[in-house]
Amino acid sequence: MQQLLTIKLRHFLPNKTVTFPAFIFAVIALMAAMSSTKEPSGLDTSSLEKPRKDSIESVKAFMQVYQVLMSPRCMNCHPSGDVPLQGEDSHLHAMQPQRGKDGRGLYAMKCANCHQAANTPGLHMPPGNPNWHMPPADMKMVFQGRTPHQLAKQLIHPAQNGHKSREQLLAHAADALVIASWNPGEGRTPPPLSQEEFAKAWVKWIKKGAYAPAEK
Amino acid sequence: MITLSVNKKTYQLDVDPNMPLLWAIRDVIGLTGTKYGCGAAQCGACMVHLNGEAVFSCVTPVSRAVGQQVITIEGLSAGNDHPLQLAWQELDVPQCGYCHSGQLMSAAVLLRENPNPTDEDIDQAMAGNICRCGTYSRIRKAIHHAAELQKNGK
Amino acid sequence: MPTNSLSRRKFLQLSSLSGTALCLGYYFPLSADAAQILNASAEAAETEIELNAWISINTSGKVTIFSHRAEMGQGAFQAIPQIVAEELAVVLKEVNILFAPGDNRKYGSQITGGSSTVRSSYKNLLKLGATAREMLTEAASTKWGVSKTDCYAEAGHIIHRPTGRKFHYGELVVEASKLKVPENITLKPRSAYQLIGKPLKRQDTPLKTNGAAIFGLDKRIPGMLYASVERNPRLRGKVKSFDDTAARKVPGVKDVFLVKMKVFNTDREGIAVVANSTWAAFQGRKALKVEWDDSGFEHVNSEDIFRQHKEILETREGISFRKTGDPDPILKQGGQKIDALYQTPYQAHACMEPLNCIAHYQGDKLEIWGPIQGPDWVQDYLSEEMGLKRENVIVNMTFLGGGFGRKAFMDYPYEATLISKQIGGPVQVVWTREDDLNQGPFRPGVSYRCEGMVANGEISAFKVRMAGQNIDHFSDDKRGEANSSATEGFLESYFAHLKNVSFADVPFETPIPIMWWRSVYASTNGFAFESFLDELALAAGKDPLEFRRVHLQEERLQQLINKLEAVSGWKSRKKNEGYGTAITECFGSYAGYVVKVSRNAENKVQIDQVWAVMDCGWYVNPDTIRAQVEGSVIMALGAATIHEVTFKDGLAEANNFYTYHMPRITDAPLVEIHVMENEADAGGVGEPGLPPFAPALTNAIFDLTGKRIRNLPFDLTSV
Structure with missing residues (x-):
């Protein structure tokens, strides 16, 4: 699965020597809410260039972001169905816990019944975080099966991104549950980029205009 | 020292805060109704209620339970007469019985949050509890029966 | 108290606590006819008579019945007292039930295996209860100075019919224990049973709903x-x-x-x-x-094991186990021949209690x-x-x-x-769960080469060779012999009808520790035999249930087939429904299944319903039978479609339930169970319901999809 994903991504990933007319024509309008220049707290963006729209750079950055979001560490809790995924191969969670209304499970199968505040030590043991949950039922924020184009559009659309403003979206890279992906517990591979690289690409994608890659 | 409230009784335990709640309950407090099945939150034999939620005690550090209310199978009812216990007895649900402490603790959360569960609700609620004897069809029937008992105020 | 070699001092201490006790029991390895009842009171204990006891009654009337077999879910803790209490005439829920300690000099074999608890001991247990009742009755009639025939036993009392006077057993136990043990006890006719045959509540259930049962x-x-x-x-x-x-x-x-x-x-x-x-x-x-x-030692790999099975089954005849006529010449002739390889995996027991x-x-x-x-x-x-x-x-x-x-x-x-x-x-x-799953011993994986021929709508030749580890090899002297379970699961009635049939074992050795697993070789044999039967039926152009009816002439099996046909709606199946059947025999009981499958909205095969018919002859508790069949379906479903133990470089790859997945409640199909009523002796209950499920399922899948499944486990969702 992991390998397959990498191969597929090669089609999307911009290569230095290639130009991107398709991307340019495919630019999407930036949401009004995202025009604010206020920096989110807790995110060091001082090294980044000043916000300036640049669809090529933005799309390029998003393709890095996409690799991370589609990795098991992110996608497993953003499934297309109502049961989270598990493992490096993103199979259905064995005991089929349900999303529940608030994304925290149902009845005796609530996320926190197994997922502790921290990773439980040992191979195959439940990873943990104090805020372990899935997106809620009214805002599923599905990653599984989304193309880069679809996912980018979804991420910037407040009706699909959890009503996040641009600031909130920028801040999301520093969310504790997102960061937990880089401390996945024994036997699990972290996302393909480092946390810093991811944060950088994330911010860059948004600040350069939050463009979506072309629909294939 | 760790202070725990289990079945409304207070215990002082001199244990590693990382010790799973399961072993604190079984080996230190001495309540053996809560079972060890897998140690990896896979089977549900170890379920207890922590502030009313059915936690898998084999992966729950005892420190998480400090200052919280822990209820084990021994504390589900005073007289073995929770509607679920009565239904389990009426339908003779258990075979070997080893998993049923967990099954009952799991079902108790379901019935509290959904007094009139469908088969689908039951499947969703109970999928965390493995029964090697295969008593699943009776578990379904007994939960429906318990829902009736609960409605009738038993 | 039933402890042997009690010292006088110890016994008196116990007596002061519980009153004088009457203890009765059999020397078990003897046949029922020769069984000798011993009785003892305080006086008898002085003479150091070794007691062999199932029943103890103290002077306050409390009755204790000992279970000499293990309770592992199958209901021995209920069945043994239910049998004894019937003839002893006591109220079951007032009886104290205890596990007997290990001692086969007293209790005979105590191994809880081969579904043997009831079938191997019920006749003795009935006689034991009846004998105690007779002695108590005689003690009462003597005390009253009345005719014994005017007295009867009921609910822990002896009652004088004409006057209504009564004694509880505790008032009679001292006198009764001094009486000569009667011979030629008359047992109740089955029509008079008040406990046996009734779906009485299990005595261990309340202990298992509040954490009180001690595992x-x-x-x-x-x-x-x-x-x-x-x-x-x-x-x-x-x-x-x-x-x-x-x-x-x-x-x-x-x-x-x-x-x-x-x-x-x-x-x-x-x-x-x-x-x-x-x-x-x-x-x-x-x-x-x-x-x-x-x-x-050899670092085994699963693929190598099953490849070697295939190789030796292609090249060797193996050791003949049972043969009627000779299928070989017929198989060499032209005609409708089928030659199929069935393979079944290694499995772990995975008891919930490690x-x-x-x-x-x-x-x-x-x-x-x-x-x-x-x-x-x-x-x-x-x-x-x-x-x-x-x-x-x-x-x-x-x-x-x-x-x-x-x-x-x-x-x-x-x-x-x-x-x-x-x-x-x-x-x-x-043991941790990991130890429990990866140390073994395991159910052996077995391969079967099945060759058969049909002519004129019937089987003209039937030849099976098995290759797999042999549990008999616990005893070294069994090496060189065919697996003694080579036909386990195969209905004996087939042998009466088939003219040319042979079973052989092609010896295969590997260092994996192996052990009995619920229904033992019937759990793997049954899949091969009953799938292959289906293949032959279809080759003969016959309805699979009708084909079995022709080949299984025994009356009980005819009845079982009729029942299966009637309850499952076999003949009125609709389009887009797959029906499959299988019938096996092991441990003295017959079990037949019909499974119905269809495709769901996502085009995946789903099990719509299972019908099970169990014929275990004389039985104690029909609800226990139902429970055992319900459980057998789930265990068989897991072994057929969910889990297997594989080996890599000498390591079992099963580790915990995240690698050895168990069926969960979401997998449990709808099961309808029927228990046959007849006069036959008791058969087993805990295991015989398991073997026919997998072949009935795969036969149903063939009926629906045309796809023949010959290797277990298979993924139900990707058929």
């Missing part, structure tokens, strides 16, 4: 420590060296040492970590640094407590291994959190004994 892992002994053993994960591997520095620093760890024992004809070596809690022992194990010695055992070794004495299927076997084995007198090895059964054959082996009580001896005190040795 092996729940037993506590004063001063007991906990231990866990880091064994070489590679089957039959040894320890080269280990560093316990860090393990000894784990808080609570008391001791760390090497344990060596003989098991499965080889050495098993591991490092025992002894601690003051189970968790500390587990933590200690994790802190160990061990260098394993993996040399000197293995555990308490041992307290005290020099000249050893006491064991645990979830044990064969307490008498453990007694015999440990007394021999430890050089102790048999009577000084006391083996106490607890409730078992599942058994399925695994807890019939003596390795874990033996290991606990060695650890107790080393530390000089009582210890509970706990």
Whole structure:
């Protein structure tokens, strides 16, 4: 699965020597809410260039972001169905816990019944975080099966991104549950980029205009 | 020292805060109704209620339970007469019985949050509890029966 | 009290607590006719008569019935007292039920296996209850000075019919115990049964709904420590060296040492970590640094095993096990011949209660407590291994959190004994789930080459060769013989009809430890035989159920087939529905299934319903039969469609439920169960319902999809 994903991504990933007319024509309008220049707290963006729209750079950055979001560490809790995924191969969670209304499970199968505040030590043991949950039922924020184009559009659309403003979206890279992906517990591979690289690409994608890659 | 409230009784335990709640309950407090099945939150034999939620005690550090209310199978009812216990007895649900402490603790959360569960609700609620004897069809029937008992105020 | 060789002083102490007791029992290995009832009171105990007791009644009237077999879910704890209470005329829920300790001189075989609890002992248990009742009746009639025929027993009392006077049993037990044991006891006709045959509530259920039932892992002994053993994960591997520095620093760890024992004809070596809690022992194990010695044996791989099976089945005839006529010449002729290879995987027992055992070794004495299927076997084995007198090895059964054959082996009580001896005190040795799944012993994976021919709508030749490890090889002298279970699961009635049939075993050896697994070889044989029967039926252009009706002429099977046909709507099946059937026989009972499948909205195969018909002859409790069939369906479904143990480089790849997945409630199909009524002797109940499920399912899938499944397990969602 992991390998397959990498191969597929090669089609999307911009290569230095290639130009991107398709991307340019495919630019999407930036949401009004995202025009604010206020920096989110807790995110060091001082090294980044000043916000300036640049669809090529933005799309390029998003393709890095996409690799991370589609990795098991992110996608497993953003499934297309109502049961989270598990493992490096993103199979259905064995005991089929349900999303529940608030994304925290149902009845005796609530996320926190197994997922502790921290990773439980040992191979195959439940990873943990104090805020372990899935997106809620009214805002599923599905990653599984989304193309880069679809996912980018979804991420910037407040009706699909959890009503996040641009600031909130920028801040999301520093969310504790997102960061937990880089401390996945024994036997699990972290996302393909480092946390810093991811944060950088994330911010860059948004600040350069939050463009979506072309629909294939 | 760790202070725990289990079945409304207070215990002082001199244990590693990382010790799973399961072993604190079984080996230190001495309540053996809560079972060890897998140690990896896979089977549900170890379920207890922590502030009313059915936690898998084999992966729950005892420190998480400090200052919280822990209820084990021994504390589900005073007289073995929770509607679920009565239904389990009426339908003779258990075979070997080893998993049923967990099954009952799991079902108790379901019935509290959904007094009139469908088969689908039951499947969703109970999928965390493995029964090697295969008593699943009776578990379904007994939960429906318990829902009736609960409605009738038993 | 039924303890043998009670000293007078001890007995009097007990008597002062519970009053004088009447104890009755059989010497069991004898046949029912020759069975000799012994009785004893305080006087008898003085003479040191060895008591062999199932029943004890004290002077206050309290009746205790001993279960000599293990309770692992199958209902022995209910069945044995239900049988005794019927003839003894006592109220079951007022009876105290205790597990008898291991002692086959007293109780006969106590091994809870082969679905034998009821079928091997019910006639004796009935007679035992009736004899006690007769003696109590006689004591009452003598006391009253009335005719015995005017007295009858009911609910723990003897009642004088003309006057309505009554004594409770406790008032009669002293006199009764002095009477000569009557011969020629008349047993109740089945029509008069008040308990037997009724779906009475299990006596152990209330204990299992509030945590009160004591399983092996729940037993506590004063001063007991906990231990866990880091064994070489590679089957039959040894320890080269280990560093316990860090393990000894784990808080609570008391001791760390090497344990060596003989098991499965080889050495098993591991490092025992002894601690003051189970968790500390587990933590200690994790802190160990061990260098394993993996040399000197074959590092097996699953693919190699099944490839070798195939090779030897293609090239060798094997050792003939049973043969009628000769299928070979017929198979060489032209005609409708089928030659198919069926393969079934290795499986783990995966009892919900992981293995555990308490041992307290005290020099000249050893006491064991645990979830044990064969307490008498453990007694015999440990007394021999430890050089102790048999009577000084006391083996106490607890409730078992599942058994399925695994807890019939003596390795874990033996290991606990060695650890107790080393530390000089009582210890509970706990296996982790990982130990439980990857150390074995396992159900052997077996391959079958099935060749058959049909002519004129019937089978003209039927030839089966099996290749797989042979459990008989626990005894070395069985090597060179065919697997004695080569036809297990195959209906005997087929032999009466088939003219040319042969079964052979092509010997196959590999160092994987193996063991009985619920329904044993019937669980794998049944899949091959009954799938192949289906293939032959279809080759003959016959309806599979009708085909079986032609080949199974025995009256009970004709009835069973009629029942299956009627309840399942076999003949009125609709389009887009697949129906499959299978019937097997093992442990004295017949079980037949019809499974109905269809495709759901996502075009995946789903099981719509299962119909089961069980014919186990005389039976105790129809609800227990239903429960056992319900459970058998789930266990068979798991083994057919969800899990298997595979091996890689000598390691079992099953590790915990995340690699050895279990059926969950979401997998449980709708099952309708029918129990046949007839006059036949009792058959088994715990196992016979398992073997026919998988072939009935795959036969149904063939009916729906045209796809023949010959290898288990298969993924139901991707058919």
